Amino acid sequence: MAYIIGVILAIIVLIIIGLILRKRVYETVDQHESWKLDIMNRNVAAEIARMKNLNLSGETKEKFEMWKDRWEYIVTKELPDVEEYLFDAEEAADRYRFRTANKILRKIEQVLHSIEKDIGQILLELEELLKTEEESRKEVEQLQPLIKDLRKTLSQNRFQYDKAEVRFDVEIDELEDELKEYYEQVASGSYSEAKEIVNQLNERINELEKELNEFPEIYRLCRHDLPAQLDDLHAGLRSMKEEGYRVEHLGFEKEINDYQSRLLDCVHALEKSGTEEVKKTLPELEERIQEMYQLLEKEALAKNYLETKIPGYQSTLSEFSNLFQGTKEEVEQLRSAYYFEDHDTEKYLTLEKMIDQLNNQLQEIKEDMDNKSLAHSELRNRLEEGFAQLEKLQEEHEQLKKRINNLRKDELEAKEKLTEMRDQIQYIHRKLTKSNIPGVPNYIWNLMESAIEKNDRVFQALEKQPLDISAVQQALSKANKAVSEAMDKTDVMLEQAYLTEQVIQYANRYRSAYPVLAGKLHESERLFRSNEYELALEQAAAAVEEIEPGALKKIEKNQEAIAQL
Structure with missing residues (x-):
């Protein structure tokens, strides 16, 4: 029983699958049928018929016949065949021959794609042909009056073109011949060749128009202006020689003759061929002529x-x-x-x-x-x-x-400075002598002796013959430094001695009340009498600061006030 149910279910499943597959085939058949109808309804024949406005001969006729035959073949043969294939695919699907149906459908699709491709190519080439014909026709309508204008320009200005008139006449005749050839190609239906002719014609007209415009100026330069400049240059050269200017080394005579010959060649080239090569030559000639004028002018200015x-x-x-x-x-x-x-x-x-x-x-x-x-x-x-x-x-x-001058000046300044330093040493000595201090420390006398010795060296350097001012200045610098140091150290020493006296006098008011202070002051007085003024000041200042902080500053201010009086 179960076996029978399974068979029944399998049959049902197969029937359902068959129905689904058959439906898919029908749907694909409907799609291809719509595709076929769309192709049939396209107005390709009308598009091809647009060619009837052209000259249907030669190449154009061949294309027209080829495209028309291809479309007729599609409509009368390929599309009916597609219709038959569609019936065959439906029939195969009805019989559940899905592999055969799919094979037929793939073939239909290939045929339709091929038809689409051919139609697209036909329409593309058709559009290009019509566009080519239209563009060529419009360009020719514009080129015709241009050729007439060229002929008119040449006719009205023949004297400006001299012998080159014949060449320009021939070139304009050739343009007219090319224009006739264009119409012949159009008449024979060869529109692509006609387009090529139009392109070449357009380019040649532009070139000829440009040359006609620039020719008179270039021709005048080569025929008249530059030869006249060379003649003037040659005459000026000869005149300068007669007046005594030295221009032989420039070698201009041969160069001028060469340029005159080249200008004749340029004239012949303008008359026979064109302006292109001459235009490359002229700038060089013009530049060199100007250089020769400048060199001659330079020679004349040099003589003057x-x-x-x-x-x-x-x-x-x-x-x-x-x-x-x-x-x-x-x-x-x-x-x-x-x-x-x-x-x-x-x-x-x-x-x-x-x-x-x-x-x-x-x-x-x-x-x-x-x-x-x-x-x-x-x-x-x-x-x-x-x-x-x-x-x-x-x-x-x-x-x-x-x-x-500086040698003498430096010598005088050195002597003046030596005198000034000797006066400074004497001033220090007088200052020490007049001071009321117990004695002068040895280091002060040593500084004095060093300053005197270095001053003597300056004097010795000044006495040498020949005088070496550099050695004098070096000795002078050392002596000046020694004298300055002696003055500074002496002033500091005297200031310390005077301040020590003031501190001791100020501290005496506390001597009886503070035994320790009295001892320290006694030691300070001993150092003072031993000429140790710096140590004596330190001892006395430390002692009085312990009793009265800030006393040292008060004493210093008082001493400064006295010094200013």
Whole structure:
């Protein structure tokens, strides 16, 4: 019983699956049927019929026939076959032959895809053809008046084109021939070839229009302006030679002849071929002609410069030589009295050598001016270099003079400073003598002796012959430092001694009441009499501060007030 139920259930399941699969086939058949009907309803024939507005011959006719035949084949053969395939697929599905039905459906899909692809290609190529025809026609409508304008421009300005008129006439004739060829291609239905012709025609018209516009200017330059400039340049060159200017080294005669020949070649090229190559050549020629004018002008200016500047340069150099001769004599005298640093001696000798070189250079320039062996521009460069060197020498000579003057000035200042330091030492000695202190500490006398000794060394340095001012200044610096230290230490020592006396006098008021304080004051007095003023002050200040804090500051202020009176 269970076996029978299982078989029944399996049959039911199979029937359900079969129904589902058959439904799917029906749905796919319906989709393909809709796809087929959509293709049939497309107005492809009307689109192809748009070609009838064109010249149906040649290439265009071939395409029209091919596209029309392909569409008719689709409508009369492939789509009816698809209809049959759809019936076969439904019939197979009815018989539960799903594998056969799916195979038929895949074939239908392939056919429909192929049809879609062909239709798309037809419409694309058709649109491109119509677009090409329309664009070409519109461009030709614009190009025709342009060609007429070119012919009119040439006719009205023939004198500007000279012999090149023939070449331009031929080129315009060729443009008109290409225009005729365009119409011939259109008439034969070759619209793609016609489009190529239009593109080439458009490019050639633009080039010819550009050349017609720029030709007169370029031709005038090559035929008249630049040759005239070269003639003027040649005449000026010859005139400058006659007036004594040195221009032979420039070699312009051959270069001018070469450029005249090149300009003739440019004229022939303009008449026979075009402006393109000539346009590359002209900038070079124009630039070089301007350079030649500038070089000639430079030579003329150089000659005038030399004639006007050499006398002044000679006079300035002579005056400077005489001035240096005086400095030289002064230096020779001073070298016996002063020591000169190596760099000062080297600078002095270099100045003498450079002055001799400038005199020799001036003589060479004057000789070259007479024998005409060099260009004026080169001689000018040498003279300008001489001016620059002379100016530099004058500056260096001025520095040397200042250095010489400073030697004497430094000596006088050193002697004055030595006298001042000796006075300071005497002042310190008087100050110590007049002070009422018990005695002077040894370190003060040692500082005094050191200052006196260093002053003697300054004096000895000043007495040496030749005088080495650097050694003098070094000794002077050491002596000044020693004197300053002696003065400072003496002032501090005296201040400590006076302050110690004041502190002891102030503390005496507490001596009887404070035995400890009395002992410390006694020790401070002993140190004071032993010339130990710093220690004595420390002992007395510490003792009085213990009894009366702040007493030391009060005593110091009182002493400062007395000192200001």
